[in-house]
Amino acid sequence: MNKKFALGKGLGxxxxxxxxxxxxxxxxISLNKIKSNIDQPRKSFDNEKIAELAESIxxxxxxxxxxxxxxDGGYIIVAGERRWRAAKMVGLKExxxxxxxxxxxxxxxxxxxxxxxxxxLNPIEEALAYKKxxxxxxxxxxxxxxxxxxxxxxxxxxxRLINLDSRxxxxxxxxxxxxxxxxxxxxxxxxxxxxxYSQKVIDEKLSVRELEKLIRNASLKSEKxxxxxxxxxxxxxxxxxxxxxxxxxVNLSSKKNKGKIEIEYYSQEDLERILDIINL
Numbered sequence: 001m002n003k004k005f006a007l008g009k010g011l012g013x014x015x016x017x018x019x020x021x022x023x024x025x026x027x028x029i030s031l032n033k034i035k036s037n038i039d040q041p042r043k044s045f046d047n048e049k050i051a052e053l054a055e056s057i058x059x060x061x062x063x064x065x066x067x068x069x070x071x072d073g074g075y076i077i078v079a080g081e082r083r084w085r086a087a088k089m090v091g092l093k094e095x096x097x098x099x100x101x102x103x104x105x106x107x108x109x110x111x112x113x114x115x116x117x118x119x120x121l122n123p124i125e126e127a128l129a130y131k132k133x134x135x136x137x138x139x140x141x142x143x144x145x146x147x148x149x150x151x152x153x154x155x156x157x158x159x160r161l162i163n164l165d166s167r168x169x170x171x172x173x174x175x176x177x178x179x180x181x182x183x184x185x186x187x188x189x190x191x192x193x194x195x196x197y198s199q200k201v202i203d204e205k206l207s208v209r210e211l212e213k214l215i216r217n218a219s220l221k222s223e224k225x226x227x228x229x230x231x232x233x234x235x236x237x238x239x240x241x242x243x244x245x246x247x248x249x250v251n252l253s254s255k256k257n258k259g260k261i262e263i264e265y266y267s268q269e270d271l272e273r274i275l276d277i278i279n280l
Contacts, residue, residue, distance in 0.1 A: 026065050026096045026097065026098055027096070027097055027098070027099060028094045028095070028096060028097075029066075029068065029075060029094055029095060029096075029097045029099075030093060030094045031084070031087060031088055031092060031093060031094060031095060033073075033074040033075055034066070034068065034074065034075050034076075034077060034084060034095070034097075035071070035074060035075070035076050035077070036076070036077055036081055036084070037076045037077050037078070037081075037107065037111065039104075039107070039108060039111075039132075040077070040081060040111050041108070041111055041112050041115055041121055041125050041126070041128070041129035041132075042081070042111075042115050042121055042125055043125055044122065044125075044173065045081075045082065045085065049082075050082060050085050050086050050089065051086075051089065053082055053083065053086040054086040054087075054089040054090045056086075057083070057086050057087060057090050057092070058090050062083055062087065062092075062095055062096055064080070064083070065080070065095070065096040065097050065098050066078075066079065066080035066083055066084060066095055066096070066097040066098075067079040067080060067097070067098055067100055067110065068097045068098070068099050068100070069099070069100060069101075069102050069107055070099060070101075075097070075099065076107075078100065078102060078107050078110050078111060079110055079111060079114045080097075083095070105133075105136075105137045108129070108132065108133060108136075108137075109133065109147060109148075111129075112126075112129045112130075112133065112148065113147075113148055115129075122172065122173050122175070123158060123161055123172055123173075123179040123182065124161055124162065124169050124172055124173050125173075126158055127158045127159050127160075127161045127162045128162060130144065130155055130158060130159050131159055131162065133147075134159075141155055141156065157183060158179075160183070160186055161179065161182050161183070161186070163186060164182055164185060164186065164191075164194055165191035165192070165194040165195045165198075167195050167198070168182065168185060168194050168195055168198045169182075171198055171202070176202060177198055177201050177202065178208065180208040181198070181201050181206075181208055181211055184208055184211045184212050184215065185197055185198060185211070185215075187212075187215055187219075188215060197211065197214070197215065200214065235252055235254055235259075238252060239251075239252040242261065242263075245277070246263055246274055246277060247273075248263060248264050248265060248266075248270070248274065249263075249264045250262065250263050250264070251264075
């Protein structure tokens with residue numbers, strides 16, 4: 001029995017009431033006829049959690065049926081891939097399901113909403129799913145916001161995560177750093193810097209606030225260095241001579257008739273060397 005349903009906000013508007021109301025509309029479908037949807041937003045599955053679900057199914061059966069769509073003489077999963085995987089693990093031959101007549105857009109939307117509502121997607125999977133809905137089906141962010149019940153700002157911030165360096169994206173996928181860390185790293189345009197700072201987060205166990213402060217301070221220092229680079233030729237020549245004399249980096253800043261000279265050192269021995277040069 002195929003069923004047609006209109007799109008609307010939230011999963012409840014997309015999936016029929018029969019799912020949670022008795023057995024009407026449910027069919028028992030052979031597992032051998034069901035395939036995973038390659039366009040499913042969720043790409044990674046926690047085997048331990050699948051095993052826990054399998055144990056529950058073994059004891060209580062599948063309470064909520066899968067949502068399927070007919071495809072090439074079989075079916076593809078619209079919602080319920082975890083239940084399908086767990087059912088195979090238990091050794092079930094067939095599962096309860098409702099077959100729906102859906103467009104490609106509706107399939108993606110239901111899969112996305114189901115995973116979002118159950119918080120099953122990692123942030124990168126969510127970002128890619130949003131991008132696909134926007135690009136493949138010509139939705140505006142306002143339309144997508146209404147469909148999935150999330151603010152435009154939240155959608156925009158999530159989509160931006162796919163601009164991260166690929167190595168940093170993997171850290172977010174694996175839960176090594178948080179989505180908040182990822183958003184903070186987006187303030188760095190250079191992908192290599194994004195990766196370097198993500199390593200700092202991991203090595204130093206930085207919070208999002210600490211990472212933001214670190215990036216902000218580095219940015220201020222960079223601006224300061226740029227200003228030093230813009231010294232007029234007279235002061236630039238003095239700085240270069242001082243650097244050659246002391247054998248280390250020297251910062252020279254001037255403003256009207258005053259300024260300051262900063263001589264950098266990198267160890268106690270380096271400091272002693274510099275003090276010897278100036279006879280202190």
